[in-house]
Amino acid sequence: MxxxxxxxxxxxxxxxxxxxxxxxxxxxxxxxxxxxxxxxxxxxxxxxxxxxxxxxxxxxxxxxxxxxxxxxxxxxxxxxxxxxxxxxxxxxxxxxxxxxxxxxxxxxxxxxxxxxxxxxxxxxxxxxxxxxxxxxxxxxxxxxxxxxxxxxxxQVSGRLLLAKVWEVAHGLADRLRAVQGVTRVELAGSFRRRRDTVGDLDLLVCGGTPEQVMDAFTTHDRVAEVMARGETRSAVRLTDGLQVDLRLVPGESFGAALLYFTGSKEHNIELRRVANDQGLTLNEYGLAREADQSVVAGRTEQDIYRALGMDWIPPELREARGEIALALEGRLPRLIEQDDLRGDLHMHTTRSDGRHTLAEMVRAAKERGYAYVAITEHSKSLAMAGGFDEARVRRSVGEIAAVRREVPGIEVLHGLEVDILADGSLDLDDDALELLDWVVISLHSRLDQPAEAATARVLKALEHPAVCAMGHPTGRMIGLRPASPFDMERVLERAAELGVAMEINCQPDRMDLSDVNARLAREKGVTLVIDTDAHSIANLDYIRYGLFVARRAGLTKDDVLNAWPWERMRKMLRKGRGGAVKPAEPAKQPAPSPAKTPAKRAAKPKSAKTR
Ligand SMILES: [Zn+2]
Ligand SMILES: [Zn+2]
Missing domain, CATH: 1.10.150.110 (DNA polymerase beta, N-terminal domain-like)
Structure with missing residues (x-):
């Protein structure tokens, strides 16, 4: 200790x-x-x-x-x-x-x-x-x-959660797009880089008359105060305290302005260095020859990057973490996109603390085009959240089987979000864990343990053969609760060895793992899984926030487990992580589940043979 x-x-x-x-x-x-x-x-x-x-x-x-x-x-x-x-x-x-x-x-x-x-x-x-x-x-x-x-x-030292800003930002942009003569509207800054919090918003507008553009901007119903109003620039404060700057930019320099105001500052500094090495200057007005100031590019970002001899860099990567070198070599990763995702492997229903029923959640996931879904209620130590004990897990087997019949056309994994107890043991006995296809383990309590105890706790929990993934790994709540201080490198290394996936939790106040930790996880060979942890159908939309984290981490669809097609998922579950996990002792075998998904069918014989 x-x-x-x-x-x-x-x-x-x-x-x-x-x-x-x-x-x-x-x-x-x-x-x-x-x-x-x-x-x-x-x-x-x-x-x-x-x-x-x-x-x-x-x-x-x-x-x-x-x-x-x-x-x-x-x-x-x-x-x-x-x-x-x-x-x-x-x-x-x-x-x-x-x-x-x-x-x-x-x-x-x-x-x-x-x-x-x-x-x-x-x-x-x-x-x-x-x-x-x-x-x-x-x-x-x-x-x-x-x-x-x-x-x-x-507000985290003056910053707001990205999700809190999302709607009003797009509302403002749409309003400006509707102004006569406006040809382009872009939201720049850290919002465009999809950081998990936003300090202020930068809007760039091209076209329209200054009069009409500024009118549309300053009369939006969320504006609490107009701080400045001019011909080319205005600034307002919204009712939630967010400051928004709008700039009217001519078409020939729109790309240069967008690049400049998207940042990051560090990215721009490196980019200017690349330009200078080639006898060029780069600023918010354009890329020009140093000798005679003749403009080389400026209308679009693509033009500018191309003129510098590099690929266009997605905004999420513009943090001066090596992306410029990769772009110069033509080796930027193909970042994961929303359409790559085939499933969502962490969500709750009215059976624990969710707002919609099992069938409603499965149907909603299917309507989003997902091929598979895991239903993961809480375990018993979260009593207030309706956590499942062993008996409740046994009853759940039949409920999952029923919903598979009721909503065909989507694979439903019988999952659970099992609490990691203070000593690193899991909150359910092995017989109950064996009934599950998909086990997510999470820290919900005692997040204030000191680093060494927390590391030992997580490492012990990872060892359990039932574990498929670790949910919201650090337990951080942005602006409210710091991350558990466990040794991230050691945990990731062990997770990679054991084949346990690490989650990027999409809840806007979690975004956990963070971009930095998700990047580290990938470097360590860990597979990531992007989950909404939805407690309602509307929450399924949170998937975008996890995708942003994944993209900021430089992840491709191969790095993300729930971008895999069902066949590949099924094979992975069959290998022993997830599905049947305990040595099969015929006498202690639980009653066969009525569920007949490929996962179950495949998992059982294989595990019986290999053990
Ligand atoms: Zn949780
Ligand atoms: Zn959860």
């Missing part, structure tokens, strides 16, 4: 205090935990050393016998019984709601009791639906305050 730092221990004690408050514990008790957290945080010597000295912890101000014992437990095992017990009742997403302005523990508890709210998404939906104001002690003012603090929490 690695030594916990003072900050580690203080953080757990602080979280404990909040959980006790939510639980309605005696205020003196919660205050004692908070005080202890403060004392430890400010302590100059390592608490781990004091714990080894007889009576040294107890000598600290505000730390009695009981708290001292809890601290010793924490140092010895990384947890305490009380913490584990409370975490089962109050997941960290719920606990963190108390960080929002206007919401204390009492109100969070009331929201939980009355409206079953347990995370930010649920809170936002309820507040927008006007449900908060109805609760005793809340009112309309507080509802507004909550919405406001949610929008602030969303």
């Amino acid at each position: 690695p030594a916990l730092t003072n900050a580690d221990v203080a953080r757990v004690l602080g979280t404990l205090a909040t959980m006790l408050e939510i639980d309605g514990a005696n205020p003196f008790r919660t205050r004692a935990y908070r005080e202890a957290a403060r004392v430890l945080d400010a302590l100059p010597e390592p608490v781990a050393r004091l714990a080894g000295e007889e009576g040294a912890l107890e000598a600290l101000p505000g730390i009695g016998k009981d708290l001292a014992q809890k601290i010793r437990d924490l140092l010895a095992t990384g947890s305490t019984g009380l913490y584990d017990e409370l975490l089962k009742k109050y997941p960290l997403e719920l606990v963190h709601l108390t960080d929002l302005q206007g919401l204390g523990a009492k109100r969070v508890r009331a929201l939980y009791d009355a409206l079953h709210i347990r995370d930010r998404a649920g809170l936002e939906a309820a507040a927008q639906a006007g449900q908060l104001r109805e609760l005793p002690g809340f009112g309309e003012k507080l509802e507004q305050k909550v919405l406001h603090s949610l929008s602030i929490a969303e």
